[in-house]
Amino acid sequence: MKKIIAILIILGVSYTAISAQTVTPRINKTQKKQQLRVHQGIKSGELTRGEVRKLENQQKAIQRDKRIAKADEVVTPGERKQIRKEQNRASNNIYIKKHNRIKQ
Numbered sequence: 001m002k003k004i005i006a007i008l009i010i011l012g013v014s015y016t017a018i019s020a021q022t023v024t025p026r027i028n029k030t031q032k033k034q035q036l037r038v039h040q041g042i043k044s045g046e047l048t049r050g051e052v053r054k055l056e057n058q059q060k061a062i063q064r065d066k067r068i069a070k071a072d073e074v075v076t077p078g079e080r081k082q083i084r085k086e087q088n089r090a091s092n093n094i095y096i097k098k099h100n101r102i103k104q
Contacts, residue, residue, distance in 0.1 A: 023075045027066060030087050034094060035059060041098045051097040058090045 038055050041047035047055070062083060069079040 023070055023073070024066060024080070024083070027080070027083050027087065030084075030091075031059065031062060031066075034087065034090055037094050037098070041094070046098040046101065055090070055094060055097065058086075058093060062086050062090060 038047065038052065038059070042052055065079075065083055065086065069075045069083065
């Protein structure tokens with residue numbers, strides 16, 4: 001009986017860990033795309049060190065908010081909306097910073 005309970009607890013913990021990762025697939029996908037855009041901007045020279053630092057700090061804040069939202073294993077529609085709003089703002093900032101150079 002104790003073995004069965006132990007197995008059920010292990011399965012429950014495993015399921016919880018897996019489900020917490022898959023709670024926000026759209027948010028995760030957007031965040032990965034934004035990180036790729038920043039890295040592309042670094043490689044191409046479109047972004048300065050200061051710009052990169054600001055964009056990375058913004059991504060860290062989004063990641064922190066996502067982690068807080070997932071803490072109780074339920075990401076509410078309001079939390080999703082707030083994170084998407086932050087991601088939209090970050091996306092706009094990436095675009096602005098990558099295109100703010102005057103071409104000569």
